[in-house]
Structure formats: C-alpha cells, structure tokens
Amino acid sequence: MPKMSACSDSKEADLAHKTTLTLYSPRPWQVFQRQSMRTGKVLIDGRLADRADVVEVKFTGRSAGGALDGRWRRAKLDRASRAFRLSAQLPAGGWYSLEVRARVGGETVASARAEKFGVGEVFVTAGQSNSTSCGQFPTKQRSGMVSAFNGTQWKTATDPMWGAYDLIGVSPTELIVYAGGSPWLSFGDAMYKRYGVPIGVAVTGQGGSSVLQWQPGEDVFAWMMTRIWQLGAGGFRAVLWHQGESDCEMPPGQYCEKLARVIEASRAEGGWAIPWSVAKVSYRGPDLPRLDSMRVEFDAIWESGIALAGPDTDTLGGDNRDDDGKGVHFSPKGLRAHGRMWANVIAKWLGKP
Template sequence: MPKRTLERRAGRRAPAPGSRRPGLLLLPLFVIAAAHPGIREAGAQDSRAAARVAEASGYTLLYALDIPVTADFHATGPSYRVDASASMDAPFDRVAYYLELEAPDGRLDWVYVSMRAYTAKPTELGLPDPTGGRVVQQPVADLHVASNVAGIQPGDFATGGSLEIWPFNYSPANAGRVPGASDAVYDWGDQPASDGAYGSLQVHQHALGQVLLAYNRWGMGGGVASDIGIGNAVDPEEPGGAHVDWTFRANAGDWAARRLEILVRPGPTPFELKLSAPLAHAVHQRDADGRARVPIQAAGLAEDAGLEARALPLAGQRGRATDWRPIPVGDRPGDVAGQIELEAGWYAVELRLAGDDWVRSVHRVEPVGVGEVFVIAGQSNSANHGQPPLAPADPRVSTFDGRRWRPAFDPQPIATGNGGSPWPALGDLLAERLDLPIGFVSVGWGGTRVDQWLPEAALYPRIADALAGLAPNGARALLWHQGESDAAVGTSAVDYAERLRRVIGASRSEPAAARLPWGVALVSYLPGADPARRAAVIAGQRDVIAAGPAVFEGPDTDALSSADYRWDGIHFNEAGLRAHAAGWATAIAAAFPGLETLPTEPATSEPRPSASATPEASATRAPPATATAARGWLALPWLQARPALGTAPDWLDATAAAPAPTIDRPETPVRRREYQSND
C-alpha cells in the first residue's frame, strides 16, 4: 500500500515527520484525590462493562455510544445512547474505557481499561468537540486491563499507559517522543494537527508496545467506514495493516455491532493540584557533594491534606532512593513550596497526599535528573543555524525553554535558527563519559556582536533569565561562542576583552551564579574577513581567558573553516557540528579534570594549549538516533513551529543592532522567563 498520511486522505498535505505546529498539545492539570463524603451516582446503569469486569460494577456509566459504521461527528456531534456528563455532579477518581465488538457470527471481542482520572471534568472524557480544540496526548497511571482478545496482556500496571484523543487529522511523526513509537507508522506516538476532521480515540499500553483500543475516523464522514480495533492491527494484507493503531483500516463495517462505554468511579473528591515543580526531563546542577535541591511547588492543596514526596532511581540508572518527606506549606493557603535533596542520577519523583488517617498516591513525575547543566550564549554557531538538526541518542540529555524541559533535539528552544546545533552531540559525549543527565539552556542570537550582550544592552537579559531559571542549583558553566560579527566590524582586542569581561561580571551577579565558570571559544572566522581583524578578536578572547578568574579556553572552531565543516561557508554542517561538540567536550574535560569527583572551579584560568575541535575527535562517533524520552514522557507545548532559516547569512548585517527580544525583566530579582526567538 502506498505510504499515506491522514492529511492526504482528507485532501490535505501532511506535515513532514518531526514538524512542529503551535498550540497542538494541552497539558491537563494533575488530578489528585482526597477523602470526601456524600458521593452521588449519576448516569444510566446498563453498563455492559459491568457484566464483563468485576471492577466495573463499582463505576458509573458516563457515556455509551453505539458506534455507527460511518460517522460525521464533526458535523452532527456524537449520537450517545447515554450521556450523563452534563448532569453528573458526583466526583470521581478513576476513568474506564470499554470497547465491545460483535462479529456477524455473534462472537464478542471486548477490552476494558481503567486508569487514574486525568481530568476532573466529565465533559472532557468523551469524543472531543473540534470547536474546543481539545487534544489529549499524555501518559496515564495505575492501569487495570481486562480483555478476551488474544495478545492483550491483562493485569495492573503502575505506569506505561497513554492516551491519544483529538478531533483532528494527525501524522505518524513521534513528536511527543513516546518510548517505542515510530516516526513512520501510526501507533501510540502520533502527531496531531490543528485542523482536519479524522479524529482519534486511542488507549495504549506503550510500555508493552500494545494498542488496547482504537476508534478513528469518526469526524469526517464521506461514506468511508471508521477504523476500529482491539489490540494491535497486524494484517499487512489489509489497508492500513502496517499501522498498529488501526489507522486507515476503515473496518467498522466488518462488525455487526460496536459499543463504546466510558465510565467513572465515584470516589474521594478530586481537586486540581497545580503542580509547577518538579518538571519532567529537568536536569538540576549537582553541587560539590554530588547533590542538588530539587524544588517541589504546587497550589490548590486542601486544608486537611499535606503533600509528601520521594524519589526513586529509574531502572538501570544512577541515584539513591529517598523516603517519603513532607513538603512545607507556602505563604498562601493551599500552596506548598519545598525541596527534596537528591544525589546525582535519573529519577522518578512521586508525590502523595496525606491526611490525619489516610494516604493517597497522587502523581509521578519522571524523568527528573541531577547532573551537569550548561548555559550557551553567543551568535549563530552557538545557536540553531547549522544543518542538519541533531538529536541526542541518550534520553538523559535535556534542554530548557525557560518554562519547560524536554529532550534536547534541535532546534534548541530559545536560541535563534531552526536548524542544528552542537549541543545534542555534546550532551551525548558528556552523558557517556559521566553517566549522568546533561542539561542545556541555549540562548544565542545570530549575527550579534559582544557589545550587544553587555548588561545594559538588549540581549543580556537572555543570559540573566537563563541563570534565574536554573536557581537555586545554578549551572556548571556558561559556554560562549561568539566573535565573527566583531571580526566583521573590526572590534579591537582591548575593546573585545573589556566588553566580554563586563558580560562575565554581570552574569556572576545573577542568582546561583556568583562563581559561575565561563568557557570562551576561540572564534573569528568569516569568509574573506581581514586577517588582522580576526586576529584582534582572538587576542581579545585569549586575554579574557588568561586573566580569569574562572575562565577556561573553549574549542578553536576557526580550525573548522573548510568546506568539509561548513554547509554555507559560515555555519556548520553535520561534520562541523559534531567536531564543534567534540571540541567542547575536550575543553570541559581539561577545565574540570576531576569532574567525576565534583570540582566547583575550573582547573586553571591560565592559558593552555588550544582544545581544537579536530575532525578526528568526532569521526569515531556515529550519528545519534532520534531522541527517545525515558519512561514518563509528557507531550508538552514546547513543540512549536519555528520561522524558516533566512537565506541571508547572519553576518551580512553584522553592524546592525540586534532586534530587541521580548523579555519581561522586572526590577525585582524574580523574573518571568519569557523568550522570543528571531532569526
């Protein structure tokens, strides 16, 4: 069968795998339950699930749908046989989905899966209305699975479940980095669009590579049957057979009857605890003792409840488990704000509510790391102007966008450009060497001079806000790669050194950065630039390195000036990006020779032989595979569309002032970290 996407089926052009669209993914509030009396049941009680599964007898039927062969629910709305969502005022703490398929010979295939409630609103559990734009693509916990279909593994599973529920078209790109998902096959890691009418309601046990139930193509009509199935679709002779989530199967007419039920378990009152920390994929800088203080922050705590936290190392990863520890209440009612101290490693952080005579497990955030963190600043070759975009092979390599962490695939979320950077490759090198999580905050801006980063200039707040976002643990170092634009305009060695020292000094007044080491690369190369001007910039950089304090020499990327390393003569190609990364790995190893024993200062601020980024340094490392997040992925709103890389090299307008980034920087030390990336 020719390779197709849902957009092509609907007469639309599909996005390329890995493309990012704004506003696609919603992050629901974490729903947490506390004891509450007076539960009132709602909805009709003729549940077929209750006849099959003992657990379901304690649930209330919220929706029941006799699934038609073809459906145009975008136009008509779902024709539920039971819809108790509007009248139900009973609280619930669990949700169940039940799908039953009756064959023409009377055989019944069925599957039942229940999970911890992922929303407190019953109206958000059914087929989503396209006008609301609701997209649910997230993990779910505490699964109970029962089925009579071969291949479905029954039982109870603490983690590994996931949902894909939306009213729109979608493509197979694994934009959410769901473990085990494909970029080419429709499965449990697809990418929703923001338009179209195909529709998806799918429940998965992705940790087992298992589709539990799927009901697709319920929004667009057109006389084509819906897709429906229990378990993985495996028949390659059938249309869409390669797609395990039944996409394109158009097989609803193969069944004599099709029934979907959505149930809820009345239980302790759910309330919305707004958890702002810890964040999945976050990496916190370890201190001299190999530890970090991981923040725990939430709002909405009930008066009779307390919040406790513990950490467990993920399977096969470094770390030391902690006991349950209470998190102090904050200044405002319902707020909690505290820390949990963790040794270096890669963790799941579990949170639970506790009252006088009850304890309830509530949420698990993973992965959360304690390791090495680096801030990146400079111009285009520090940012995303290389080609192609890279992705780390190690899931412990993360990047921060000022609000959320995610796997560090390019483009890095704050820096300009929509291409590649050296940081995914550097993260792999450091993670392999140290066996630790690695975090980056890349804030570079293409085409900028050093004076545009001065404390009073437009771009310095990018450094300040990055450091503020990493408090209280800070960063190992700031890596500076800049100089091409100063070579273009003829900045003198004295001026370059004086300006860069001012930037360094200002950075050390920021939170958790009083002794922040800086790595300064040797970089001045532009095609056809005056050799004397280039030499002046290098001299200024060397002067800063020599004078210190706590400044170390980065890679000499001028050594990578040939066409073997530059895709357009200026910005690095893949060989250049990997060589650049290898140069920084060498420089960091030389500056922190005992990094495994946790020094807090560079080894020396004296000049040393250049840590050149040689081709040999990267030739032995194969290109990394596409990043796949560790367990506990969250599909977060950082997957945004980015403007196309401009055709004009960023240095052509090197004398122009950098466009002022939109950064809200109040006078108080607490800053809202808002970044705007322009190319």
C-alpha cells in the same frame, strides 16, 4: 475483611476525587544542577485545593550508584495557603520519577506524579549563530539524556534548539535561517557518556550578533540574564560563550574589554560568581580561517582569569563547514566535532566522574 477493604477503597477514591493536587516542580525533562559530583537538590513544590494532614513524596529510578531507596518523605505543608515544599538531596543521575500524596486521617485524598527528571549538569549558552541552530542541518541526540530549557518549559533536546533570542520577533522567512543544527546535542551526548548524568542546556544566543549587542542594558543581554535568573544562583554549571566572527574588525583590545564587561555584569546582576568558558573564534571562511589579531583577544580573556578557556573552533575547517566547506557555519560533522570539543574542555576543569 473483603467488605472493609472495599469500603476503604471506595472512601479513598471518593476523597481523592474531591481534592486536587497541583505539582509545579519538578517538571518533565527538568535537570537540577548537582552541587557535588555525587548529589544535588531537587525541589518539590505544589499546592492543594483543599486541606490535608500531611503531604508525602517518594522518588524512584536509578542513579549511577544504583536504585533510589523509594521511601516516603514528608514535605513541609503550610496549612493556611495549602502550599507544600521539599528540597530533597538525591544522588546524581536519572531519569527519576516522583509520586506525591496528600493524606487526611491516614487516607489518600489527592495524588500526582512527575516523570523523567534528574540531577546532572546544566549549562547556559550564549553568543552568535554558531552558538544557536544555524548549522547546515538539524542533528539528533543519541543518548536520550539531553534536555533543553526555554525559560518556561523543559523538553527533550532537539534541533533547532528552543530558547534562543534568534527565535523572538522574527518573520517566518527569517525563522528558516535559524532552523538548522546546533552543537549542543553532540555536547550533551558526550557529557552524558563521560559523566553518566542528565545534561540540561539553555540556549540564549543571537545569530550575527556583535559583542556590542550583548552589553548590559541591551535586549540580548537581558534575554540571557532572564535565563540566568530563572535557573537561579548555583542552578547551572557555567555560561558557554561562542561569538566573535562579527567583531574581527574591532580595534585592538576592545573586544576583550567589551566581553569582560558582559561577564562581570552577568555576575553582578546574577548575584553569584558565574563561571564562563569562552571559545576562540575568528573563522571567516576557508580563505580566512583564522585572524591572529582577533585570536589574541581571546588569549587575553583567558590569561586574565575572568573566563576559562573554551574550544578553539578555528581548527574546524574543510568538511566541518557548510556549503561544501565554503561556509562559516558547521556541517553535521562539524556540529558533532564542535560539541565534543566543548565537552573535552569542560572535562578538564570539571574533573573526573
């Protein structure tokens, strides 16, 4: 019997050495948007370099409801292209691990693993500097459960958040301006504390941008839409919009009209009814902490039903702002408060865990 086992192990190792398995999905730190509060679909996608009879996958890890069952499941294998795929319904939670094996005649000829992915809540963020990484100092997440997506890769979220239009085509000197803190680590931590699932954030904003720069056909709008297409229909919960400081001098009614056009175009081009949550933003500094003529524009957006009410960040003054309270960007304290405000308003419409 020992000789048979040794022979079998040698044969399997030899076969595995000759065959390659490439796994495209899931990626490390990837968060898949859950379809209900309890479950979501995880896409397994890959290709073999050589033939196989079957491809099987196994998930391990713990969800909020307990350990995953760890059973082997068969993926759909196209023998002509040697591509394999499976859309697996998993409990919300993470981080999870995946094992994939290809077998010929009962022997494993190729294998691969994916680590640290999960099923939770994903958000696209857009707007100007206070939606990106222009806070006074970088912050850190505390949960270890917040991921960031830049369009090609996922990683554990850190400040400055990658993926923003801020970081495209600017000089090294300008880049320093956008290397501060964001509200999204605090937001993710607060969401994880409330819901117990991984949180994914795709930042797309541009510092100093006007709503005019976000109009359909403009580069920044296209940048945001690319992220929306990459995540796919139903692939994220909502777009979170924080912008307005640059547009406080617009004629009455124009901001509401221009932002509505952005929202409607995103849904038309995205191909689904993307929820939007819009913050109330008019803070111009401690001497002008709120501009009522601008605030009514956000009231009109909310009352029209085209977008959900976001946080009122005009309320964050004093030491919540940088430059000893004299700036328009947020201090670390303000960034944490800003993130918690987003989590609180989203919880009102997302509901209980």
